[in-house]
Amino acid sequence: MDYYAILGIEKNASEEDIKKAYRKLAKEYHPDVNPGNPEAENKFKELSEAYNVLSDPDKKNNYDRFGSATGPQNGYGGGFNPFEGMGGFDPNSFFDQFFGGGQQRRQRAVNSDINASIDLSLKDLLLGCVKKINFPKNVACPSCNGLGGHNPKTCHGCNGHGVQMRQVQQGFMIFQQSVPCSVCNGKGQSFSQLCDQCSGGIKIIQEEIDLRIPENCPIYSTLAVHGKGNKEKNDLPPGDLNITLQPQSDNFTIDKEGNVKYKANITLKDWYNNNTVNLNRFDVEMLSYNLENLEHSDKSIIFSGKGLKSSDNSRQGDYIVSFRITK
Secondary structure (H helix, E strand, O other): OOHHHHHOOOOOOOHHHHHHHHHHHHHHHOOOOOOOOHHHHHHHHHHHHHHHHHOOHHHHHHHHHHOOOOOOOOOOOOOOOOOOOOOOOOHHHHHHHHHOOHHHHHHHHHOOOEEEEEEEOHHHHHHOEEEEEEEEEEEEOOOOOOOOEEEEEEOOOOOOOOEEEEEEEEOOEEEEEEEEOOOOOOOOEEEEEEOOOOEOOEEEEEEEEEEEEOOOOOOOOEEEEOOOOOEOOOOOOOOOEEEEEEEOOOOOEEOOOOOEEEEEEEEHHHHHOOOEEEEEEOOOEEEEEEHHHOOOOOEEEEEOOOOOEOOOOOOEOOEEEEEEEEO
């Protein structure tokens, strides 16, 4: 097995390059991100094994010289165990130590987040407000406690573990993989009667909350309401509700820098007489402009800092008004 090829790096890669390559690929192929995908699980184990060897100077030196992390082998691999000499190496545990989070991170992957968006007026984005939000969410069925049935019995196919082990051979290496039990679909139990109040232990309910929008909130930002996401498993913490704030832009053009563009019509008479016009800034305030300074139609006037907070929260955008002269 070519550990360098698995991580997609050259043999002269630095320690930092090895670490970056593993971090990127391990996130992509982790079993929590690819539930029920044995190919992804196998790839994740290969990545973790490769990093475990190449990140350790002694193991890397043995591998580069002899093709094995433990040094010379009889015939380079007869009866070779891929995790031999790694101290009971567990790729899932190794991933958690590398990225942090551990069991809590895996639990949160079960009770999933809810991602949604709401449209807000520019006034609400500037001044802040409270919005009543109604949304559907998944919860464990109270009738069957999220099991999906009644009178549970331990599944004979997996002895209640929810998974079955199978062996997969790649070249001279044999991997053991855990896959959802084909008898109970990973539940670890079978039922004499399926629950008629839910679908597989999950019910969809409607929830209502008051969402507080902060003053001058960055456009397209996401507010996280902790603990208001899905709760498919009663014994695990619930997910979060993530709300992305979308500005209502029917009459405006808005960019991520917070700049707001608006087209205003003025009469030929007002322009000729150099009158002063008042512009309604998003129902927040009135802005005045003397047309004496307007040389021609469609000229844009910039009201600096009168736009919205940029999406990266780095600046206050401008209000850019283009005047069109009409009869």
